[in-house]
Amino acid sequence: MTEIDRLVEFRAEVPESPELAAEEARLRAAIAGERGTAAGGARRRFRLRGRTALAGALAAGAVAAGAVIAAVDAPAPGAPDPIVRTMPVAHVRVLQQAADRAADAPELHPRPGQFLVIESRMMNTAEDNGADGQVRYLYRVERTLWAPYEGDSTRAVLRTTVLPPKQWPGRPLPEAARQGVGETSTEKAADFDGRAEWLRTDYAYLSKLPTEAEGMYAHLYTGLGTGREADAQAWQNLGGMLTEAYMPAAQRAALFRAAAAIPGVTTVGKAVDAAGRTGVAVALDVPGTGIRTEYIFDPDTYDYLGERGVVTDASRAQAPVGSVLAATAQLSVRVADAPPPVS
Incomplete structure (x- = not known):
C-alpha cells in the first residue's frame, strides 16, 4: 500500500490525482537517493510547499493523515544517509490561531545598537x-x-x-x-x-x-x-x-x-x-x-x-x-x- 492509498483510506474524500501521484513519486525518488539526471551527483533539494496538490488535499479534509517534507538533501558520495526531516501536518488549533x-x-523595529x-x-x-x-x-x-x-x-x-x-x-x-x-x-x-x-x-x-x-x-x-x-x-x-x-x-x-x-x-x-x-x-x-x-x-x-x-x-x-x-x-x-x- 502506498502513502496515497493510506491517505485515501483515511479520508475517502481526498481525490487521487495524477499531480498528487507524481508528487509522491518525486518524493520517494528523493528519499531513495535517486538523483535523476543531476550531473556528477550534484546536491539537489526537494521541497513540497503548501500550494501543491497534496498540501491542499490535506488542508481540505485529511489533517493529521500525512506529512510534509521539509527538506531532503542528497548525500555526498560515501557519506551516511541524512535524517529525512518531515513536518507532520499541523493540528493544534490554539497555535494555528496564534x-x-x-x-x-503593533510591530517593534529595533535597530543595530x-x-x-x-x-x-x-x-x-x-x-x-x-x-x-x-x-x-x-x-x-x-x-x-x-x-x-x-x-x-x-x-x-x-x-x-x-x-x-x-x-x-x-x-x-x-x-x-x-x-x-x-x-x-x-x-x-x-x-x-x-x-x-x-x-x-x-x-x-x-x-x-x-x-x-x-x-x-x-x-x-x-x-x-x-x-x-x-x-x-x-x-x-x-x-x-x-x-x-x-x-x-x-x-x-x-x-x-x-x-x-x-x-x-x-x-x-x-x-x-x-x-x-x-x-x-x-x-x-x-x-x-x-x-x-x-x-x-x-x-x-x-x-x-x-x-x-x-x-x-x-x-x-x-x-x-x-x-x-x-x-x-x-x-x-x-x-x-x-x-x-x-x-
Missing part, C-alpha cells in the same frame, strides 16, 4: 542544603532584561526584584526562602555565552529565520535526531525563542505553525501564568521528568503570555500531580537606546 493573529499587535527591554515575572524551583537537610521552595522574581539587538548575551543587562516565595507543594516554607525579598539588583545578564549558533535568541538572528512553517520546523530540530526526546527538545527550543525574546511577526507566525506540528503536542485548556493571567495552553510531556511544559496564550488575542511546568507524574517530580513547579509571564517589550549602568 499564527493567524501574529500580525495583529539598540536594546529590547523585556519585563517579565518568573518562578522556579530552589533547593538548599541546610542544617535540617535539603529544603525546596519556589523562588519568585520580577525581571527586566535589556537584550542587545545583535551579539552575545554578555552585553545584556538584567535587573531583578525578589518577590515573596511560595512553598513547594507539601513542604513548609523554609526561613531562608524569605531572605532578600524586596531587594533589587542590576547586573550583567551573563559572564559568557556558549550557545550554539542555532540557539541564538537576539533579534538580529531571529529576524533572519524562515518565514515558512517547514523551514522553521527544521530550525527547531537543528542538531537533533528523531523520537520523543528530539520532539521534547524542539518544544524546549520553542520556549527559548519566546521567553525574554522578540521576533518579527512573520517569523513568529511560522514558529507557531511549526510548533503545532511537533508530535505529541496537545491543548490542555485553562492555565494561569506567573502574573496570574488566565489563558489557554498547549503542552508537551518532557520524557523522564514527570512534568509537562505548557505555553500559555491569551484566549481572545492569542498573544503569548508565558510558560509553566506542571507535574504529571508525582513519583518522578516528587510533587502532587497538577502542581505548578515553574512559571513565567512576559509582561511587556519595548525598545531602548542603552541599558542602565551595572551596579
